[in-house]
Amino acid sequence: MAEPAAATSYKPRTYAAVKVLPPAQRHLVSRFSYGVTPTLATQVRQRRGAAKWFTWQLKGAAITDATHRTTKAWWPDLARSPESLWKRSSDGVRGGWEVMADYQRWVITRRRQSKQQVLETMTQFWENHLYVPTNGEQWFVHRVSYGETIRKHALGRFDNLLYSAITHPAMLLYLDNATSTAAKPNENLGRELLELHTVGRGRFTESDVKDSARILTGWYVDMWKTWKPSYRPDMHATGRVKVKGFSHANSRADGREVTRLYLRYLARHPDTARRIATKLVTKFVGDAPAPALVDKLAKVYLKNNTAIAPVLQTLIASKQFKAAAGKKVRDPIEDVVATYRALGVKVARPTTSNSAANAVLWQTQSVGATPFGWPRPDGTPIDNASWSSTSRVIASLSMHYSMSGGWWPKERATFRTARAWVPKSGMRFDELVDHLSRSLLHRPSTARLLQACCEATGLRPSDRITHDHGLVKWEMPRLLTCVLDSPDFFRR
Incomplete structure (x- = not known):
């Protein structure tokens, strides 16, 4: 593949066949789901926001x-x-x-x-x-x-x-x-x-x-x-x-x-109300809970006889929540689940230990955690620092690459073909990057993402990508991984 020119402009283009939710809506749905998908976005639109x-x-x-x-x-x-x-x-x-x-x-x-x-x-x-x-x-x-x-x-x-x-x-x-x-x-x-x-x-x-x-x-x-x-x-x-x-x-x-x-x-104790409010804010807003929001949620909790739904409604309506987009890191388990969802992998009932529905547990372990595998009674950490180490990031990159290639686990799992990721033959590479950004990240591409994808594949933004292009034949896992490795995918 040709080396990108030093003076290449990485101004992203738009290929809007995949509709994305507005940023504020994407933020809410992302925090309270395991990854926004085109199907989930359609569900949100059907509910009118x-x-x-x-x-x-x-x-x-x-x-x-x-x-x-x-x-x-x-x-x-x-x-x-x-x-x-x-x-x-x-x-x-x-x-x-x-x-x-x-x-x-x-x-x-x-x-x-x-x-x-x-x-x-x-x-x-x-x-x-x-x-x-x-x-x-x-x-x-x-x-x-x-x-x-x-x-x-x-x-x-x-x-x-x-x-x-x-x-x-x-x-x-x-x-x-x-x-x-x-x-x-x-x-x-x-x-x-x-x-x-x-x-x-x-x-x-x-x-x-x-x-x-x-x-x-x-x-x-x-x-x-x-x-x-x-x-x-x-x-x-x-x-x-x-x-x-x-x-x-x-x-x-x-x-x-x-x-x-x-x-x-x-x-019903006020201390319990504050403790629960603090944990909810830490999990769904940010690692430094604003005292004003904690106090507000605690009051709602006590006023509503410990009902959770009113507390959550108050949380998502708060200015602190609305300003917190991109400030929470996915833990290893959330990362693996979100990768399956983003790539649209279909998993069938397991028949052997190597079936994807079984092997997924080994995947989460390889990235750094398994559900309820934390050894102490205080529960798995919900802060960013615990899941932001170099080793965890490297493990995630490896998992993204393996999944993007459909290499493992592949038993009783159906991955999209490389060609299926290219909506039309002959489209520009910068258009393809935007399409993948919308499909995998549920957001338009950026100059930074386009540059990363160009450097990862050795392609220029203006290169034409046909269904028989070398990228589609051999290098699509590299491109998909580059998108999944972006900071936007590591965040909830």
């Missing part, structure tokens, strides 16, 4: 989409009972880590394919906030159910979500509450409930932790046998408890009502 699309998306599971149900069937173990999973693991049929890998794959598949993009985005947020990892010998038997519970409440009220999560057997097992007794209350869940799930570090005392643990005694799981959850009054620590402003006589052996009142109190 991003704001109305977002309101519609808050309906969550009420939006007609079979992805959740049909793709779960791709991995049959996800439907097994806890007792069955444990027996099969004990008998050496299939280990818990293998079942959890299937769960991770299912989550990735939903994020990639679901029409319920806001629901999946918020399920990710809450499953990370109320974190239970997938690497565990005990709790894996209840981990699928836990994820389903989070998803059920992800767009509802936080008080309901908190109660359902904290009393769920997966959480009870993970944070050692399943066998906590009146004689020896285990403080792990009681502490993390305060520090991570509600009011936050520095907002409670050691005395609060002890009484928090006592309140939660009695919630039991029959470990190593049936794995059935139950409430055991004989294991509940009675006697007056006081945590921050919550006080209760706690005189009955059945402490479930005390638990309900306690979690309701924590969900």
Whole structure:
């Protein structure tokens, strides 16, 4: 290919066959989805704009989409009972880590394919906030159910979500509450409930932790046998408890009502409101949450009885959100999912371990993270710095190149042909770059992108690209990768 002339002008041209959303709408849809695609953009236009699309998306599971149900069937173990999973693991049929890998794959598949993009985005947020990892010998038997519970409440009220999560057997097992007794209350869940799930570090005392643990005694799981959850009054620590402003006589052996009142109190505490507001702003706006926006969201949260939807509506309407375009980095998992979506890769039900629906988990691992693979109870980082290292960027570049060429994973995956990326034979190269920018980045090309593409391929902006051009025959992966490697694709 010819070397580009030193004096080449990199003024981009327009090839507008692919319609893109206005920047403000693209920003909203990008933050609350796993990548804007032409299909998603059409959905937004059908809803008469991003704001109305977002309101519609808050309906969550009420939006007609079979992805959740049909793709779960791709991995049959996800439907097994806890007792069955444990027996099969004990008998050496299939280990818990293998079942959890299937769960991770299912989550990735939903994020990639679901029409319920806001629901999946918020399920990710809450499953990370109320974190239970997938690497565990005990709790894996209840981990699928836990994820389903989070998803059920992800767009509802936080008080309901908190109660359902904290009393769920997966959480009870993970944070050692399943066998906590009146004689020896285990403080792990009681502490993390305060520090991570509600009011936050520095907002409670050691005395609060002890009484928090006592309140939660009695919630039991029959470990190593049936794995059935139950409430055991004989294991509940009675006697007056006081945590921050919550006080209760706690005189009955059945402490479930005390638990309900306690979690309701924590969900409605101003410190919890601020903590949740801060995390929402960090995830969806920027890494330095504006105090004014945090205060505003916290007030909306408390005024609306911990309902999440009004908080999200207030967030997207804020001036801080509108000014935050391009300021959040995709984490490795979001990058992989967005790459599949941008390239329009069709993935079928897996038949072997090398099938794309299974191999995608190894892809996310190679870039730097897997769903729920973070080893600590504080959840996967949601700040930019954690995912902006040189090694992560290099890993992403490698993944983009492999995907652009359709080289791996390719089993049970259908990639677009190189020719399919060139809408007409004989178009100028700068027009092709604009077409690819609109298709992959959902934005018009820029002089910087055009120059990068010229340097990557050795072509000039004015070169004519036919369907039998060498670029189409051999070098299209290089061009596609150049577009995907742009800073605009690394950002949500």
